[in-house]
Amino acid sequence: MLKEKYPKSNLVKVSRLFGIVLLASLGFVSYRSAFSAEMSKSPANISPFRVAPIRLSIDTGGFVNYLMLRSTYANTSQINQTATLSIFSNLQARSYIWQPWFSTIQGGLGLTISNSHSNSSASSSSKSTGISTRGSASIKLIPKSRFPFEASINTNIARQRSGFSSSDTITQFTMITLSQRFAARDGRLRGGFSLTRDIAREQQFSPSTNDVFALEFAHVPFLPHTVTASATVQRRLQPRFNSRTVANDFKLNYSARPTQYTAINSLINASSNNSRQADKVSEGSAKQLSVLGNWSSSTNQALSLSASARAFTLSSTGAVKSTTILNGTNLNLNGRYVISQTVRATGSINVSDTNIAGQTIFTNVSLASNKGFSDITDMSGFVYKRFIGANLSNQNQINSSAPEQSRNALSLGATAGHSLTKQKALFDGRLVANINQTISKSISTQSTNKNPLPLLTHGSIGWNFSGIKTRTEATARLTASDTRDIGNDHTTPTTQIYGLLIKRTDTLPHFQTLNGSIDLQAVNRSASITMSGSSSVSSRAMINYTNGRPFNIRNSTFTSSFKMSRNQQFTTVSENTFGWDNNFIYILGALELKLRFNAEKFSGNTITTLQFNARRPF
Template sequence: MHKGFPAFGIVVVLLLGLVDAPAWALPAGPSPVNVSGSLGYSYRNLKNGDGDTITSNQLFGSISARSYLWQPWFATVNGRLRLTLDNTDLDRGGENKATVSTGEFSLNLLPQSRSPLTLAFQKSNSQVEALGFRNPLVANDRDFKTQRLDLTQSYLTESGHRLQFRYGTSRWKSARSEYDDKTYGFEGNWRFPKHRIIAKANMKEANQSFRNQYTENLLLDLDHFWYPTRALRWDSSINRVTLDTSLDVPTLVKAPSDSQSELLQASSFFFWRPVDSPWSVSGGVRFSDLVAQSQGNVDSGAQSLNTTGGFLYQYTKNLRFDANVNTTYNDAGVAEAMSWNSRAGALYQSDFREILATGFSYQWHANAALKKQGGDGIKTKGASLTLGHNAQKTWFLGDLTSRRNDVTTLRLSLSQLVTQLTQSGDAELDLTRLDNSVALNWSQRAWGGTSFAQLSATDSRESGDRESDQQLINFQLTRNQKISRVSSLNGGVTIQRAALHANGDDVTTKTAQLGYQHSRAFGVRQLRFNSDLNLSQASLDNGVDREEWTNRLAYRIGLLETSMTVQLTSRDGVDTDLVYFKVTRRF
C-alpha cells in the first residue's frame, strides 16, 4: 500500500461525512468564495493473454474555488487543486507508486471591459517510484515538475478592431534534464467596411539542458481580405518563418551545431461570383522561398511559383462549361523544373423524369473534357468522356392511414457509368471503364422499434491498356427495439465481400454488434446497466479477429457516483480481461 494512502484515506472519510451541500460559501472579506470538488477511489485489474496481472489502486481528489475582488466586473479569480495517489502491482514482481499534484490559478481583471487582462498559472509535481523490477535500468525514481504562466492583454476598440498581446513561460524539470521556454505574441484584427486585416507575430525561445540546445522561432503573418463588390473577393497573405537552433554537445569530433532556416510565402487569390450572372471566375498566384544554413555544410534553398486560373459558365440549369490552367515552377538551386496543365470540359445533367408511369425516376448525365499537360520535355494530350444514368423507385408498404404510425419502405436504386480515356504524346493511354451498381434498401418502423436492411453490389471493369475487374457486395442489417420504458435493445450485422481479380484477392469481412440498455436495473432508480457485444472477423491472414464484451453498471444518488466495468476481449485468440471500479463523491 502506498505510504500516502492512510492519511489521504482519513481525509476522504472526514470530508465525505462533513460535506452535505453541492456548493457552500466561505467568507473572504466582502467577497464570497464558491467551493466545489470531488473525492474518489478507483480499482483496476487487468489480465492479459500472457497470464500477467496488473492491479492498480488509485485515490484522487480535487477542490475548486471561485470568487471576485471587490466587484465581479473588476476582477474574478479561480483556483483548483488536484491530487492523485496511484499504486500499481505486477504479479510477476514489480511495483509502481505515483503521486501527482496539480495547482491552477487564474485572474481575470476587468473581464467585461474593452481591455481585459488574463493571468493563468499552473504548477504540477509528479513523483513515480518503480521498485522490484528485474530490469535494474527501470528501478529508478522518475520525478519531474512542470510550471506554466500565461498573460494575455486584449483591447477592443469602439470600431470593432481587436488587439491582443500575449506572454507565456513554461518549465519542465527532472533530475536529468530541464526545459524552459518563453513566448511573446501579438495579434491584431482590423475590420473595415470593405477590408479586413489580420496580423500575427509570435516569437518563442526554448532551452533544453540535456542536449545544451537553444531554439528561437519567429513567425510573422499578415492577411488581407478585400470585398470591393458583392461579387468580387480578393484574399492576399504573406508570412515569414525563421528557426535558429544552437546545439552544444561535447563529442570527440566537433560536429556542426548551429543551423538557421527561413521560409517566406506569399499568395494572392481572387474570386468573382456574381449572383445574377452565369459566369464564375477565380485565379491566383503563390510564391515560396526556403533558405537553410548549417554550420560546416553548404547552404541550400528552394523556390517555387504556382499560378492558377479558371472559369465556370452555367449555360442552362442542366448544362455548364468550365476551363482552368495551372503552372508550377520549382528551383532547387541545382535544378529547375517547369510544368503546366490545362483542362476544358462540359457537364450535362438531365432532369428527373418518370419512366412510363412505372414509378421509377430516371436521370442521365454526360461529362466530356480535353486535357493538355507538359513539363521537363514531356507533353501529353488527352480526352475523356463519361456517360451515366440512374433510376430509383420507392415503395411504401402497409396501411399508411393506420394510427399506429407504422411505416415500411422499400427503395431500389440502379446506376451505370461508362468512361473512355484517351491520351497521346509522350505517354499514351487508351482505357475504357464500366461501372454497374445496384442497391436495395428496406426500412421499417413498427412494434416499438426501427429496422433497416441494405444489400448493395458494384461491379467495375477496365479494358484497353489496363485490364482489371473488381466486385464489392455489402449487406447490412440493424434493429433498434424498445423493450419497455426503461430498457432497449439494439443490434446489427454487416457482411462485406471484395474481390479484385487482377491480384487474386478475395476478402470477406464480418462484423456484428449487440447492445442492451436498462436505466433502472433490478428496479432501482438511477441504476443503469449497459452491455455491448462486438464481433469482427476478416478472411485474410493479416486481418484481425476481435471479440469484445463490455458490461457496465453505474449508480448515482445525490452527489455520489459509482460505476463498475467488466470487459472481456479476445484479439486473434489472445484474451484480455479487465475489471474497473470507480466511486466519486462530489461536493
C-alpha cells in the same frame, strides 16, 4: 529519514494544505458569503477598509479501482492484477477588488494522494505511490473595459515512487501568462500582446523553459477594408539535451470585399528559425519571406474567376555551414463558365518559376456536358431514368529546364447510363428496388495503352419498417454489383460484390432497448487474360442490450454488447474476432460505482478484463 526524503519546506506546505482540507471536510470551515448579493450593493456604501466577500468551493473525494487482466496464448495463461486507491481535494476561491480599479481574482489549491499495487503471475509484485499538489492564481483587471489586463500562474508538483526504487522522482510544471488588450472607441482599431512562460523542472536536470511573446492588431480604416498584423517570438531552452531554439514569425494581412461578389486578400509572411545543440556542435538556421495575393470574382451565377500570386525566398544553413537559397514565383488563374444547365466550361493556368527547377507552365481547359432525361411510366409505379454526358479537355505542360518532360494531351470522355426504380408498401413498411447500369469511355492522345470500356451494373432491394406503436425499427437490404470490361482488350478484371445488411432495434418495457445487426459481404475478382482470381467473404454481427433500471434498482444502468467478425480469404486462413463487453453503473447520491467485464478473442489470444471503480466526492 522522513526529512531526507521530503524537504521541510514541502512538508510544511503539504501539512498546511491537508489541514485546511481536513477542516473544510469536517465542517469547521463553512464560510460561504453571498457574493452576488454583495456585488449588487452600491460601491459608495462599501467601506474601503472592508474585506471583499470570498466565495469558496471545496471538492474532496476519492476512488478505488481494481483491474484484473487475464490473457491466454498458446495454452499459456497470465493474470495481472492492479489495485489503486486515490484521494483528492480541490479548493477554489473567488473574490473581487473594487478600488483603485475593479478586478476579479481567483485562486485554487489541489492535492492528490494515490497508492497502487500490482501483481502478476509472471513476475513479482510492485507498488507505486504518488503525491501531487496543484496551485493556481489569476487576476483580471477591468475586464469589461477597452483595456483589459489578465495575469495567471499555474503550477503542479508531482512526487512519484514506483517499483523497487528507494528514491522519489520529482517533477514540477509551471506556466505564467500575461496579456494586455486594447480597443478604440469606434472599434476600428484593436490589438494586444501576450507573454507565456512554461517551466519544466525534473530531478537532476536544469529547468527547461519555453517563452512565447505574441503581438497582434487589427485595423479597419474604412469598410470593407481590414488590415491585421501579428508577430510571434518563441525561445525554447532544453539544458537536458543541450538544445536552444529561437523562432520568429511575422504576418501582415490585408482583406477587402469591394462588392458582394468580389474578394481580395493579400499576405506577407516572414519567418526565421535558429537551432543549436551541444555548444554549437550542430547548428542550423532557416529564413523565409513570402508574399501571397488572392482575388476572386463572381459577377453572376454563370461566370466566376479567381487568381492568386505568390513570391518567396528561402535560405537555409546546415551544420556544415553550407547555405542553400531558393527563390521562386507562382501564378495561378482559374475560370468557370456555365453555358447552360447541362454544359459547363472550366479552365486554369499555372505558371511556376524557381532558380533551381526553372519555369513550368501548365494549362487545362475542359468542356463538360451532362444531359439527363427522366421518364415516369404508368407500369405499376416504375420510374425509368437515363442520362448521357461528355467531357473534352486539353492539358499542356511546358518545362523550360527539361524540354523532354513537356507534354500536350487531348482527352475525350463519354458516359451513359439508365436506371429503373420501384417502390411499394409491404408489411407496414416500404420496399424499394433499384437497378442501374453505367458505361464510360475515354480516349487520350497521351496514353498509348488501349482504353477499356467498363460496364457497371448495380442492383439493390431493401425494406424499411418503423412502427410507432410497436416501437420497432427494422431494415433489410440486399445489394449486388458487377463491373466488367466489354471492350476488346479485357485488361480490366471482372469484379462482383454481393452484400446483405439486416438491422433491428426494439424498445422494450421497463427502460430496456435491444438492437442488433448482421452485415455480410462477398467479393470475387477474376482476370480473363491471366486466368487468375481472388475471392473474400467478410461477416460482422453485433447485439447491444441496454437496461436503464436493472433488477428495478433506481439510478442504475446496465449495458451489454456482443460483437463477432469473420474474414475469409480464398488463399489464406480465416480470421475470427469475438468481443463481449458488459458495464454496470450505480449512482447513490454522490457515490458512483462502476463494474466492467470484458472478454476478447483474436489471433489466438484471449483477454479477459474485470474492473471495479468507486468514486465519492464530498
